[in-house]
Amino acid sequence: MARNLDPKCRQCRREGEKLFLKAEKCFTDKCAIERRAYAPGQHGQKSGQRLSGYGQQLREKQKIRRIYGVLERQFRKTYFEADRRKGATGENLLQLLEGRLDTVAFRMGFGGSRAEARQVVRHNGVLINGKRVNIPSYTLRPGDVVQLTDATRAHLRTKAALAAAAGRGFPEWIEVDAAAGKGIFKAFPQRAELSSTINESLVVELYSR
Known part of the structure; x- marks a missing residue:
């Protein structure tokens, strides 16, 4: 079974926010984001880097994938199922991920x-x-x-x-x-009940290219 073996704290730092991948550690001051709130790697502390539109869409997709622990092929399959259903594709996507x-x-x-x-x-x-x-x-x-x-x-x-x-x-x-x-x-969550830091519309734009 394929798995993402990247260090979990490194994933959070790459996305610039807590993804809550390390259980109770994420709720303490030992969280990597609390200590080093910049991207990992040699150039992580450089500021002023701007992403293109495609770059923003890709980063958002990667963030959602990491939050839910889904690999690329499975995420793509979930997206197309969300697109097939009635309603807003982005909201359908998050509901399917929350229903796992x-x-x-x-x-x-x-x-x-x-x-x-x-x-x-x-x-x-x-x-x-x-x-x-x-x-x-x-x-x-x-x-x-x-x-x-x-x-x-x-x-x-x-x-x-x-x-x-x-x-x-x-x-x-x-x-x-x-x-x-x-x-x-009881039910699939409504969009207002989920995290406001997720911008699923960027993922829809990415797959609509």
Whole structure:
């Protein structure tokens, strides 16, 4: 299975903002963005560099890919599915990414990061409507019940991730019982409920070239 093995803090610095790829570290002053808020590499501290229109579109696509942990081929496939559906393509794209099992597992606190939540899914630690599903890209439907297996819920790391997520609060589009390690995917999120730092229209422009 292909994976992005680039250092996670380096990815955040390249995009110039927190992508929350390192679990609890991202919420402390140890975060790389807090210490070195410039791009990595020999020329990272040079200021005044301007991107072309294409460059801005490409950077936005890379940022979204890194946030959701999706490789290029899978991201492109998701985009074309979003374009095929009715409604705004950009919003459809974000909804499809948010509807992935690994993303929902992360939102519910089953892992401290998306990568950790994806590992829980891959290791058969998640049930959907009582059935075991180990495909991170599985798209949920509104009303689906997602829960941890008893063995996975007993892990100390999983308990810590659930407690941390409960402390920060859960999104409106999911309902979570942290004590039971169980939640309901109520609906696909509306655009206003998602991050305002994402400019999905740039991605639409990029693929419309």
